[in-house]
Amino acid sequence: MATLGLSDTEKAAVEAFRRDVVDPSRTSLVIVDFWAEWCGPCKQLTPVIEKVCADYAAKGVKLVKVNVDENGFIASQFRVQSIPTVYAVFQGQPVADLSQARTEGQFKQYLDQLLAQLPIESDEKALQQEVAPLIAMGEEMLAGGEHERALSIFSQIAEMDPDNAEVISGQARALIALGQLDEAEALIASLSPDVAKHPAIDQARAAIALKREARPMADLSDLEAKVAADPDDHQARFDLAAGLMGNGDRDGAADMLLESVRRDRAWNDGAARAQLVKIFEAVGLEDPWVAAQRRKLSQILFA
Incomplete structure (x- = not known):
C-alpha cells in the first residue's frame, strides 16, 4: 500500500498492517478478520476463528483482527462492504475469501486446502522434515525383523513428535511383533480422536487383530x-x-x-x-x- 498523500493516521494504519500482516505473510498464512464491536455475527464468529487459528498455529497460520471502525482506510483497501469479512493473506496478497465459513469444520477445510497448495513455513513442517528419515529407519528395522531396535527408534521419535500417527503406528506394530499386544492396544486406545482416525492407525489395528487370530503351528x-x-x-x-x-x-x-x-x-x-x-x-x-x-x-x- 502506497502512503503518498495519506494522513498521519492512515500512514500509521498502513505501517501497522504492513508489520502485522504483510511481513508475517511472507512465510505464514495470515488470516485477517474484519470486525466491529457492534457486529453481532462477528461476536458469534470470533471464538470459532480464534480456536481454529490457535489450533493451526504450528502449521504456520496467524490471526490478525482489524476493527473496521478504527481502521476504515485498511477496510476500504480490501473493499470490505459488510462484516464479518475474513481473508487469507500470503506473501502480501489475499489468496482466499473465507467469509462464507461459519463453522469450525468449514474453516479447517479451507485452511487445509490452502496449506496443501502454498509453500507455508511452519514449525510442524520443519518437524516433519526432521522426523521423516527417522521414521523410514524405524520401518526398515521393523521390516528387517529388528523389532527391539524399531521400538526404540519409534519411541525416541514419539518424544519429538508425540501426535504423529505414523510414529505411533510404528510403535504399536513393533510392540505387536514383540508379542506385547496388550501394550499395543493400550497405546492405540490412548489416542485423541483426530489421531485415532488416521490410516496409519488403522494399519496398527489390523495388525493387532491379525496377531490375535494367529495360531502358530509347529506341524502343518x-x-x-x-x-x-x-x-x-x-x-x-x-x-x-x-x-x-x-x-x-x-x-x-x-x-x-x-x-x-x-x-x-x-x-x-x-x-x-x-x-x-x-x-x-x-x-x-x-x-x-x-x-x-x-x-x-x-x-x-x-x-
Whole structure:
C-alpha cells in the first residue's frame, strides 16, 4: 500500500498492517478478520476463528483482527462492504475469501486446502522434515525383523513428535511383533480422536487383530494333507493359511487364500478375500508386497 498523500493516521494504519500482516505473510498464512464491536455475527464468529487459528498455529497460520471502525482506510483497501469479512493473506496478497465459513469444520477445510497448495513455513513442517528419515529407519528395522531396535527408534521419535500417527503406528506394530499386544492396544486406545482416525492407525489395528487370530503351528502336515487330498476343502485351506501366517510365512498364507478365492470366492461369505484384505491392511496398503498380492487378487476376480 502506497502512503503518498495519506494522513498521519492512515500512514500509521498502513505501517501497522504492513508489520502485522504483510511481513508475517511472507512465510505464514495470515488470516485477517474484519470486525466491529457492534457486529453481532462477528461476536458469534470470533471464538470459532480464534480456536481454529490457535489450533493451526504450528502449521504456520496467524490471526490478525482489524476493527473496521478504527481502521476504515485498511477496510476500504480490501473493499470490505459488510462484516464479518475474513481473508487469507500470503506473501502480501489475499489468496482466499473465507467469509462464507461459519463453522469450525468449514474453516479447517479451507485452511487445509490452502496449506496443501502454498509453500507455508511452519514449525510442524520443519518437524516433519526432521522426523521423516527417522521414521523410514524405524520401518526398515521393523521390516528387517529388528523389532527391539524399531521400538526404540519409534519411541525416541514419539518424544519429538508425540501426535504423529505414523510414529505411533510404528510403535504399536513393533510392540505387536514383540508379542506385547496388550501394550499395543493400550497405546492405540490412548489416542485423541483426530489421531485415532488416521490410516496409519488403522494399519496398527489390523495388525493387532491379525496377531490375535494367529495360531502358530509347529506341524502343518495334517492340514497340508487335507488340502492335497481335496483342493476344494476351503476350511482346511483357510486354517492352513492361518497357520502359515502365524508361523510368519505371509507368502504361503496369501497363496492359500488367493487359491481359495480362485476356486470359490463366495465360500463362507467371502472369508478368504476378507482375510486377505485384513493381511493387506496389517502389512500396509502402500507396501510393494501388498501391491503385488492385490494385482494377483484383481486378476482372479476379473478374469
